[in-house]
Amino acid sequence: MREAPMIQAIAKRELMVLDGLGVRLQGTYHRPAGGLSVASGAGDRVGILFVNSLSLPRAASGDSAVHWADAMAMQGYPTFRIDLPGLGDSAGNASTDLLDRINGGEFASVTTAVMKEIVSRFELSGLVVFGHCAGSVSAVYAGAATSECRGLILLDPYFHLPQAKRPRLREELSGWARRSKVGGLLSNLYDRTKKVSMRLRGGGPPGNANLQLLARWKQVATAGMPVLLLKAPGIKAQGTKPRVGEFDYIDHVMKLAGRRNRVSAEFVKGADHSFANRAGREAVRKHIADWLAVHFPLADFGARNKSNAALRARKDSNESDESQTAAEGQYCAVEGR
């Protein structure tokens, strides 16, 4: 039998296998520009770890995670993308209640195990965990569970408990509301009714809030962990503000974060929920580059990056950018719930 000509490493990337609590996990390592040696400050350096967004493979929609990981590595940060158990190329089988499991923090322990392994193997000071949508839920849980976590990058995080699949009748009603003018008017009326109902309830989180996740969020945010929270335009939403009648979770988590927080919430105009479209992808790349340069400056790259680092001030609650209706939010059982 001929030996495989398949190679494990190419110019900027390397395939890696990790031990996820006894589960074989497949990952990709994006080597940092300038290399990673102790002399270049590897011991003080943080890396970036991408976790899966729901059941998507580690490349993510439109291969956006590959694009961002390449960019972060170019900036000098060792970057890792892994498939969690049962996802992508990793061993195991995910079950149909994957979303519920993620929302309950199922992946926290395996993510922290992987983080310890990477930190040890690459002699890093810690990792920033990057999660999109359901991945951001796993990232928050992991952030609260290990001291190896030095920061979080969260794209379109959610803090409620969504249904994986909505009833068919509700889907059809929503579809009709989007297509027809009368449906649109009724949809607006419905939103306003929900708003009144929310006010009558007293302004607290709704019954389907993920209280366990909110507690973990509070833990990491009040401890002063740097967090970059990026929000794509939502359905009938205005900036980071939600659709009329929906609870404003971003406002809520910012309040929970306390005075010492280092949370930056940014609205990514022109993005869709996947952030994979060109405009969204590029905007995310820039936001992250600026944020990393401020919170995790590199000895080798610091001077250059600091000059580019115009970290935007946290958006105040009166976001002025008008929302564009979210576009390609496909693939995701969470979006639009």
Next chain:
Amino acid sequence: MQGQGVAVTNQLHENEQVEERAGYFAVSGAHLYTVLHEVAEPLARVLLVGPFASERHNSYLPWVRWARFLAAANIEVLRYDYRGVGESTGAFEAMTLADWGEDVTLLSAWLKERGPHVPLVLHGLGLGAVLAGRAFDAGVGDGLLLWAAPANANQALRQTLMRWVGLEQIFKFGDDRRSASDYIRKLEQGSPLEVDGYTWSVRLWQESFRFALPAMLASEESAAQAYARPVRMVRLTREAAPLAKGGLVGFDDLKDFGWLYGPNREWILAAASMGPMSREGIDHA
């Protein structure tokens, strides 16, 4: 549930009986990401030619599970990402269908060389069916399995576009909604189109009309007349989502596809029992 470990662990060990080796395979100007589901003494080898671009992400889990299902039955499998897609390198917008056809040829040759006496089956899904069918027609492989084969690459692109537009419309209201024909018009007027994070070049769109499944693969009957090698063509219904016809990622891709895998594995084993075919003088066409 935090701290309770990972619920999938129990199912790990049966998969671990088969070694899965990820690697990069060098092609002109890029590296293909490949995963070999290695089997010590395989009854057959199968090259999985997956679906197009964004469809890769939709169907990734059922596709990987299919590979593991085959490997567990002593069938060695090689799956890969198209040039410029997923973990493979290369700029997607610069790729042509001919490039992706070359990927099939190169990987088939490598897989065949691992053991010339073991039958090689090509299995394509969606656009992958067109690529696999064309390679088979050119004499590659001892058997061909096609799932949801379109008549040509343009049909595959349209299906991808339709799915994307359909999902996009979920998030649009009234006049903001665009139809598939609006986007097709844009392509036909000479502008590239971004679909799901991939930029479709005008050249790709134009080439897709000419890049057809060979006429002899229009049906199993015509294939039986044309080739002395076994061919199976499977139409996938909505039940097979997200491998075909929509589906919700994070839900439908986690379903049990045993009903689809079982009969197709049996077909591969039956086809393999005929042994590897000599290319010369066997096919009628």
